[in-house]
Amino acid sequence: MQRTIAEKISCTGIGLHSGEPVQLTLHPARADAGIVFARTDLHEPVDVPALHSAVTSTRLATTLGAGDATIGTVEHLLAALVGLGIDNVRVEVDGPEIPVMDGSAASFVFLIRAAGVFEQDVPRRSLRIRRPIEVRDGDRAIRVEPAHDLRVSYSVDFAHPAIGRQQLRGLAIDGELFEQEICRARTFGFLREVEVLWRNGLARGGNLDNTVVLDDFRVLNRDGLRWPDEFVRHKVLDLLGDLALLGMPVEGHIVVERGGHALHQRFVRTLLEHPEHWTSEPKLPASTRRPARARRAATARATA
Ligand SMILES: [Zn+2]
Numbered sequence: 001m002q003r004t005i006a007e008k009i010s011c012t013g014i015g016l017h018s019g020e021p022v023q024l025t026l027h028p029a030r031a032d033a034g035i036v037f038a039r040t041d042l043h044e045p046v047d048v049p050a051l052h053s054a055v056t057s058t059r060l061a062t063t064l065g066a067g068d069a070t071i072g073t074v075e076h077l078l079a080a081l082v083g084l085g086i087d088n089v090r091v092e093v094d095g096p097e098i099p100v101m102d103g104s105a106a107s108f109v110f111l112i113r114a115a116g117v118f119e120q121d122v123p124r125r126s127l128r129i130r131r132p133i134e135v136r137d138g139d140r141a142i143r144v145e146p147a148h149d150l151r152v153s154y155s156v157d158f159a160h161p162a163i164g165r166q167q168l169r170g171l172a173i174d175g176e177l178f179e180q181e182i183c184r185a186r187t188f189g190f191l192r193e194v195e196v197l198w199r200n201g202l203a204r205g206g207n208l209d210n211t212v213v214l215d216d217f218r219v220l221n222r223d224g225l226r227w228p229d230e231f232v233r234h235k236v237l238d239l240l241g242d243l244a245l246l247g248m249p250v251e252g253h254i255v256v257e258r259g260g261h262a263l264h265q266r267f268v269r270t271l272l273e274h275p276e277h278w279t280s281e282p283k284l285p286a287s288t289r290r291p292a293r294a295r296r297a298a299t300a301r302a303t304a
Contacts, residue, residue, distance in 0.1 A: 129147070
């Protein structure tokens with residue numbers, strides 16, 4: 001069945017690009033409402049649906065917009081929502097971007113868990129892949145094949161001594177796997193690129209508390225990585241957030257070679273333009289496992 005959050009909940013953080021404080025509030029929403037963003041700092045409140053049709057930029061992060069209202073860096077919050085199986089929620093934010101928190105989706109998972117999950121009385125609709133489809137851009141590619149649930153294989157290949165080739169195969173994405181293996185993976189950037197962003201007035205809120213930063217040889221964060229392959233795990237997190245813009249969960253095995261936000265959205269658009277490759281029908285989900293109390297405490301510690 002479709003799910004929303006049990007009650008409204010807020011948090012405050014800084015915007016990655018502006019460096020300014022932003023308040024984020026999640027509200028429960030009715031069945032079939034989907035995920036909708038709203039800017040509360042504008043004269044005319046504008047709703048921005050979390051759909052591919054609202055994407056205005058995929059540079060550095062995924063940005064949505066409607067009219068004059070834009071909302072940046074939506075992908076980590078979206079990943080947390082879909083990772084925990086939330087279909088309907090209203091996301092209010094009083095600035096142009098979602099707060100970066102620690103650069104991962106862990107704080108959003110904590111927030112959703114604190115609000116609680118409410119199961120609604122309308123079946124969920126999912127996008128079930130019937131025939132393979134592929135998008136390619138040089139040596140980057142995304143392919144999806146039929147499967148009974150959402151599976152993700154992802155590989156990255158960076159000519160950098162701290163990253164190299166990292167690969168995750170056949171991850172069966174459910175709430176438990178998302179919370180344990182994916183949601184804490186942080187965004188990363190290279191010092192020489194970050195310096196260019198700073199010179200251009202971007203990434204002002206970016207620092208070692210919310211980004212894994214690498215110079216030419218190593219990771220600069222004093223506490224190092226959360227996993228040796230944190231980079232590819234974060235790519236999976238980004239993919240899940242970007243897939244949320246399909247407006248419904250996917251049933252298929254998605255295989256990504258060197259993806260990024262732009263290619264993820266090209267894949268989403270290609271899928272939507274080729275409905276002969278999938279069907280969409282209401283379906284009762286398989287078991288939606290709830291986390292154990294111990295794991296909830298571990299997530300709380302990780303985000304404290
Ligand atoms: Zn990311």
